[in-house]
Amino acid sequence: MAGVIFDLDGVLVDSAEFHYRAWQALADRIGVPFDRQANEALRGVDRMNSLLLLLGPHAVRFSEAEKEAFCAEKNAQYVLLIADITPAGLLPGAGELLTALRAAGIPAAVASSSKNARPVVASLGIESLLTAIVDGSEVKRAKPDPELFLLAAARLGQAPAQCVVVEDAQAGVEAGLAGGMRVIGIGDPARVGAAQRVVHGTDEISVAMIRGLLEDGVTV
Ligand code: B16
Ligand code: MG
DSSP: OOEEEEOSBTTTBOHHHHHHHHHHHHHHHHTOOOOHHHHGGGTTOOHHHHHHHHHGGGGGGSOHHHHHHHHHHHHHHHHHHHTTOOGGGBOTTHHHHHHHHHHHTOOEEEEOSOTTHHHHHHHHTOGGGOSEEEOGGGOSSOTTSTHHHHHHHHHHTOOGGGEEEEESSHHHHHHHHHTTOEEEEESOHHHHTTSSEEESSGGGOOHHHHHHHHHHHHHO
16 A cells, blocks of 8 residues: 655645745835745745744734735735646656556645645646645644645545655655655755655656655565
């Protein structure tokens, strides 16, 4: 038995870039310093916690109502940006891997912190290759808490130890490990180095790599 749980932003689609642009527009408007490097800390982090990271020491200048309004403003901009996503927006190797998993009889899920995950998945045209989708509106505790991934494993009908999580964010890698899953990290080892395997991109992941990781899990 096996299952694969994919993070969405930065793993199947580069919507991380759209999140960045939407946060940058907000930061510029309210006069808070922000750049691509600062944005790295927001990967995989839910909306309000992302805002708090963006504001940093400036957070005390704004009321709770203003912070809610900032989140709504950022999301409105993000929703505009993702309206143009099509199947061509799938990251290299993502569609091929989902198809190979389906052929191998290994169920796949998307587990994303994003409350916009379902429309993004629909725009990518991958719904028929997924057994389950879990989004940020369905859990109380954000990554690095494992709640999102544990719910995804349950929907796949798999024990956590039989699931591989694919993540591009430090908070997501931590969440997968905390849930007792094997984790493949995508990108900079400084960010995802705690994972059992680190690759440059989704196109380096194969069904054989996933099976090998789960076999390691049995013998550890
Ligand atoms: P939303 P993931 C995460 O998605 C993003 O990486 C993160 O940058 C974003 O703030 C978070 O979703 C919340 O997204 O504002 O659309 O609810 O990487 O978990 O797929
Ligand atoms: Mg991500």
